[in-house]
Amino acid sequence: MQVDIVTIFPAMFAEPLKTGVVGRGIERGVLAVNVRDLRDFTTDRHRVVDDVAYGGGPGMVLKPEPIFRALDAIAAGAGAAPRVLLTSPQGERLTQAVAERLSGSPHLVILCGRYEGVDDRVRTRVDEEVSIGDFVLSGGELAALVIVDAVARLLPGVVGDEQSVAEDSFNRGLLDFPHFTRPAQLIWDGIGPAELAVPEVLLSGNHAEIRRWRKRQALARTLERRPDLLSTAAIAALDDEEREILAELKKSRETAELP
Numbered sequence: 001m002q003v004d005i006v007t008i009f010p011a012m013f014a015e016p017l018k019t020g021v022v023g024r025g026i027e028r029g030v031l032a033v034n035v036r037d038l039r040d041f042t043t044d045r046h047r048v049v050d051d052v053a054y055g056g057g058p059g060m061v062l063k064p065e066p067i068f069r070a071l072d073a074i075a076a077g078a079g080a081a082p083r084v085l086l087t088s089p090q091g092e093r094l095t096q097a098v099a100e101r102l103s104g105s106p107h108l109v110i111l112c113g114r115y116e117g118v119d120d121r122v123r124t125r126v127d128e129e130v131s132i133g134d135f136v137l138s139g140g141e142l143a144a145l146v147i148v149d150a151v152a153r154l155l156p157g158v159v160g161d162e163q164s165v166a167e168d169s170f171n172r173g174l175l176d177f178p179h180f181t182r183p184a185q186l187i188w189d190g191i192g193p194a195e196l197a198v199p200e201v202l203l204s205g206n207h208a209e210i211r212r213w214r215k216r217q218a219l220a221r222t223l224e225r226r227p228d229l230l231s232t233a234a235i236a237a238l239d240d241e242e243r244e245i246l247a248e249l250k251k252s253r254e255t256a257e258l259p
């Protein structure tokens with residue numbers, strides 16, 4: 001997959017693109033990321049990328065021509081038309097489903113917006129706007145990095161253990177179950193060992209029991225913290241054992257809520 005990022009802060013991308021899963025994807029050649037400085041697409045001596053808003057008001061607006069030039073240059077170097085994204089709090093919320101859809105695209109362009117605004121005519125060249133959540137960032141750079149990270153780890157050959165991506169609980173629309181590593185017994189600052197013990201079942205070696213425990217934990221957490229994720233469609237995607245566990249959990253919650 002090729003990703004072109006158009007930004008006024010290219011320096012924000014240097015370390016994150018060298019690090020971790022994304023860095024490995026680039027090293028392995030599964031992913032190529034070009035960071036393009038929007039100022040390189042200006043034609044004036046001062047490399048101006050923004051201007052005051054028509055109609056007045058505070059804040060500067062990103063000018064359309066440098067963005068159009070950047071998009072033209074990227075398109076000229078590409079075989080097929082890339083998918084153009086604009087980071088914006090007005091966009092569709094990034095979810096695992098959106099990340100999966102984007103990971104199927106061979107070439108993405110991410111235009112990093114500024115919160116004060118991007119000249120609206122830029123939207124004529126944008127396929128979709130993506131928001132990473134209902135909060136306001138000062139610019140789209142961190143959002144672009146979030147998108148690249150979420151998409152890159154879905155590309156085959158980027159995450160070492162394919163199984164771990166396939167089993168991501170979010171893949172199945174659920175929150176993750178708790179994870180533990182050694183030591184099994186721990187006392188820290190006078191806490192423990194009971195509170196800090198690893199659940200017995202995980203030490204049992206009984207894989208069927210462990211699988212069931214993990215399903216139960218994932219479902220209980222989802223029901224407790226994010227019941228909105230348990231839509232009819234999400235429930236239909238559960239397996240029989242999970243549906244049975246969910247019914248049990250709901251029933252025990254109802255009983256607990258009785259006066």
Ligand code: ADE
Binds near residue numbers: 115132137140
């Ligand atoms: N730019 C500013 N805020 C943003 C957000 N929440 N998501 C994506 N881009 C943004």
